[in-house]
Amino acid sequence: MNATGANAPNSRLETTTLNVNDGGGGAGGSVVISAVNSTGSNLNINVQGGEGGDVRTRVPHGPGGGGGGGVVLTRNVGQTVNLQGGICGTFINTGDDASETPDIIGDQGNYGATNGSDGVAGNISSITGILSGAECLTAPEPPPQPLIYKSVRLLNDNDNSGNITVGDDLEYTLTIINPSTTLPVNGMAIADRVPSQLQVIRNSILFPTGFTAASSLPKSNFNGTNQYIPFTNPGNLPMNTTLTLTYTARILPDATGQIENQAGIDLTPTDPNPIPEILSDASDSLNPTQPGSGNNPGNAIDRNGNINQITGDGVIPDITTVNIQTLPPNPEPPPPGIVNLYGVKRITNVRRNGVPITEINFNTFVDDPNDVNDNMGGWSQFLPIGVLTIGNEYPLQSGDEVEYTIYYLVEGNQPINNARFCDPIPVGTTFIPNSLGSGRGIGVNMANNMTNPTNIADADNASFFSPVAPLPPGNVCPHQTNPTGAVIVNLGNLDNNQGNNFGFVRFWVRVD
16 A cells, blocks of 8 residues: 655756756655554555655755655555655755756755654554454345247147137247356246237136246136236245246237237235346247247248247247137038039248258148138148249259148048049259159158059059150140150049048159
8 A cells, every 4th residue: 555745846047047846745645544453464565754855056045855754554454564754855966957857966965854754653542533344255246137038839720720810729938037156036926918809718728837826816717807817825936947937828809900918927926016127038939938920920821730939039039929810611511412623733842952041931721812622621631741833042953852742531411432643844854763762752641641653654643654655545734745754643542521532642752
């Protein structure tokens, strides 16, 4: 610790004028140290007095005296102290030399100036008016900031429409995370702003470990109010822990448009403000601990009813959404003796260098607005998933392998007998003969019974005919000259009863 006095400046001849700046050195400072507890630490305390100023000229003039040493008072502290008084200044005859470092040509001396007195050191038991300083503490760790994500999926397609419609059941999942590895989140509660389009199935609620149902939560099924509803009593979220709360909600009969839903963590559940401090961010049901992917948000993307959400900015929490779809009225049933066979063709996979591409989602149903065949109600039991085309944003390349799936559906009050199928190989592509096994490049699914017949015209029900090869009698191919090759399948008798009235034909081609 250093509290020395300042040194006085020197005086010297400037041109023909004596600039007298010399003076006494500054006194050493005063230091008072009082420790609450005795310490073995040894402090170096310097309160030495400053030096007096010199006089450097041809005219004798008294130099400055040295500054006195300081005062040091301590309690419960070991120390080494420098209390020495400052050295006095000196008169030095330098003639007319006014430089910073003049030559000494004449007499010199103190002319009565003296060194400063040494300072004083002592111990103290107490000092009136001085209180103990604050205890030195490590800054407390800030409270942890929990996270909450909300995802949703179609749990029950109660009308078997294959779409999200009124009367269907949605399953919501709230994922609550404490990322802190040192502190829990105590006394928090979970709330949910249930929209008025939904009815919560009360006995479906699964509360996370350490949390119980809020005392105000209804004991039976209840409709949403578009207001935050406390779901849990206050509980504790341990450090470095992830918990989930799930519940089922049914879409009410008069619901339309988009269902918007957001949950939250209430850090102060006893205050009158019902809005949680931390709001949920929307997440995909297949990835419930991350923000949404933005892939077809709000719609069911696969047969398991998974629903994706929008991709936000990572700062403002996004609301979880579900799009309600309004189905066209069911067509009038056909009169007796009427039966229809519907076909829908889709691209269901693409491989590049033997690896499926991931930029395109082939596992969702895409409606063709120019084709009513894919809107028949019977597809609900077997959705014709896949894409219509491969757009310019992901252009196909030579050598890419493309999987085609042609779905069929029988609707009516009688079966179809001797049904036959033909699909020419697309121009600019080549049939892959071994895509499903050696000598087997055609897959046939009839009422979920999958077979892979051989490519040759034999006793099974499918064959591949190479380009310009003669086609068999009774075929239904559009080009009898067979310019690009064709896949032909004898489907035989097709059932019209639900559960058995659907299927598909599948094959792979390679882009030339």
